[in-house]
Amino acid sequence: MPGRSVVAGLDIGSTKVSEVIAAVGPDWDVEILGAGASPCQGLRRGLVVDIDAVAAGIRAANKRACHMAGFNVRSVCVGVPAVHTVSRETRGVAAVSGEDDTITVEDMKRALDAAKVLAVPPDRGIISVLPKEYIVDGVGGIRNPEGMTGVRLEVDARVIMGQAASLANIEASVEKAGLAVAGWVLEPMAAADAVLDPEERERGVILVDIGGQITQIAAFYEGAPVLFSWVPAGGVHITNDIAIGMRVPLEQAESLKRQMGKRGARQGVQVRAVRGAAVRGAAEQRKQPHGPQVTSALPAGEDDFLDRIVEARLREILELVDVETRQVRGKGLAPCGVVFTGGGSLVPGILDLAGEILGVPARMGVPFEVKWRSGREPGEISTAALGIVAYVVNDSAFRLSRETRSSPIKELLAGVRGWFSDFVKDFF
Ligand SMILES: Nc1ncnc2c1ncn2[C@@H]1O[C@H](COP(=O)(O)OP(=O)(O)OP(=O)(O)O)[C@@H](O)[C@H]1O
Ligand SMILES: [Mg+2]
Structure with a gap:
């Protein structure tokens, strides 16, 4: 019977890096020990373009997760986007x-x-x-x-x-942050482990992960993946459109977008400027790093304008998803419809729009319930990083290296171990 192992999952996104550290028990039960995230600017459309910036994001996210866990991890399992795969x-x-x-x-x-x-x-x-x-x-x-x-x-x-080359750049970023890559995990496979029901995967479902700069797509049928794809658009493009359309700084556009999620409660939302004010003083506003501290609700009409901006870009993203998934849907391989994950999907109206454009049922993906180690204050956890942990725990290579650690045949297997071997360590 294997002891406890520690698994660390690292998701390097185009807007943020997230890490989850978990303990895996003898019965493959997973307990969360730590989680951390940090903004990251070094990726463009899923590819590393600035190793130093990515390494800084990894270092910060890892530091937070390790601080919460109470110990350092040396190696991490790293998500790789389904871009150019x-x-x-x-x-x-x-x-x-x-x-x-x-x-x-x-x-x-x-x-x-x-x-x-x-x-x-x-x-x-x-x-x-x-x-x-x-x-x-x-x-x-x-x-x-x-x-x-x-x-x-x-x-x-x-x-x-x-x-x-892109794998090498990710690895260089991880190493520059003082960590080692224990193994790669395809991001949509990890997200699928976090948010899809086994029954959905069996009957046929499409997973759509709308991130910051990219949207990743995976389809599953009879339990196995039948499609991986991606389109170069995501939540960042929606924010950019709001900034241009409403003539507000990006930071404020981002906050307006996030407030939209709180539909109904939006009346009276405190925002720093309204479009009228921005139009009048756009130049002055840009000179001030944080914009003017005007607090006001969006006036009537501005709400609709914002809705239309968001809907237009979301429609475009979903139309691209439509093109990528047409064949799968056409063959009847997705009776369970579409499941959304990723921060970019957190905009109101997405399910109705998906139903209209893709013609299949749609739901928001909710990650499986996690158990935090007792004594640890449950914190915010990234679905993508959690999915990497879940994927690794289900991986037969991980299971093998874990089981053989205390096994008499360990010596014999020395040659085939390796992938996760450095990564698996006794927790107690
Ligand atoms: N509450 C929210 N409401 C609306 N949008 C949100 C919310 N939270 C995050 N987002 C948006 O989600 C996007 C980032 O999503 P996510 O963290 O999944 O991307 P990422 O993994 O960093 O990037 P990528 O997957 O493209 O590499 C950003 O554009 C952000 O504006
Ligand atoms: Mg992502």
């Missing part, structure tokens, strides 16, 4: 190693490792190997063969590859 179908084969022909996670990992042996172009790096189905002695359609009996284990998998 490609995927390939592949098959791996392994002989079942146990004496009684019982399939273990070790066999599953060997089959997945074998599936990784494919020609990877020099400008590509493997992010994940996602099992589609296992085949035990020729019988396919198996989701989890652990504990089954057989001699030959095969796996049909999808290998996700990212741009080698």
Whole structure:
């Protein structure tokens, strides 16, 4: 029986970096020990463009999470956006190693490792190997063969590859922040683990993560991913439109947008300037870093104007999502509709608009309920970073390296460990 392990998930977004540190118990129960976030400016459309800025964001988020956890982590599992990724179908084969022909996670990992042996172009790096189905002695359609009996284990998998250069830049940023990359996790896979129900994934669902600068899309059918895509638009574009349309500084546009979420309670919302004032004194306003301290509710008419600005950009984003997901929906692979996640999706009217444009039901994704370690004050937690932890905990490589730590066959497995090995440490 394995002891406790610590798992740290790091999400590097175009607006902020978030980290979640969790303890994984013997029964794979997850307890949150710490969480931290920090603004980050070093990404453009999902790609690192300023290593120092990203490293600074990582360092700050990690410091907060570690402070809350009460100890330092050395390595983190890092989310990679589904930007410029490609995927390939592949098959791996392994002989079942146990004496009684019982399939273990070790066999599953060997089959997945074998599936990784494919020609990877020099400008590509493997992010994940996602099992589609296992085949035990020729019988396919198996989701989890652990504990089954057989001699030959095969796996049909999808290998996700990212741009080698972008992975290297993310790694350089993590290392510059004093941490090591324990493993990569495709961001939409992590988000899916945080907000989708297994039944939805089984019947067919589309996940739409509207972030700051990008919107990531994944579709699942019969439990497996059938589509990864992205479009270069997100919440930052909505904020920019508000700033231009309402003629207010970006900071204020952001706050106006966030206030919109509190529909109904918006009447009487305190904002720093109204459009009329901004129009009159736009030049003066720009000279003052924080704008004039005018507090006022948006007058009648301004509300509608703001609504129209937001709706126009949101409509554009959803129309792009429509194009990307048309095939999946057309084939009837998404009866459960669309589930939204990501900060950019927190704008009113999104579900109605999605229903109109995509013609399927839509809901907001709510992350699974987390358990905080007793004695720790529950804090705000990033869905994306939480999803990375959840994904890692379900990962057979992680399970294997954890189980073999105290196992007598640990020595024998020294060669195949590695991916998560540095990352897994006894918690007590
Ligand atoms: N309460 C809110 N209401 C409206 N918008 C919000 C709210 N909170 C966050 N946002 C918006 O969400 C966006 C950031 O979302 P998120 O944190 O998911 O992105 P990210 O992961 O940093 O970026 P990306 O995924 O594009 O790399 C910003 O544009 C921000 O304005
Ligand atoms: Mg994101």
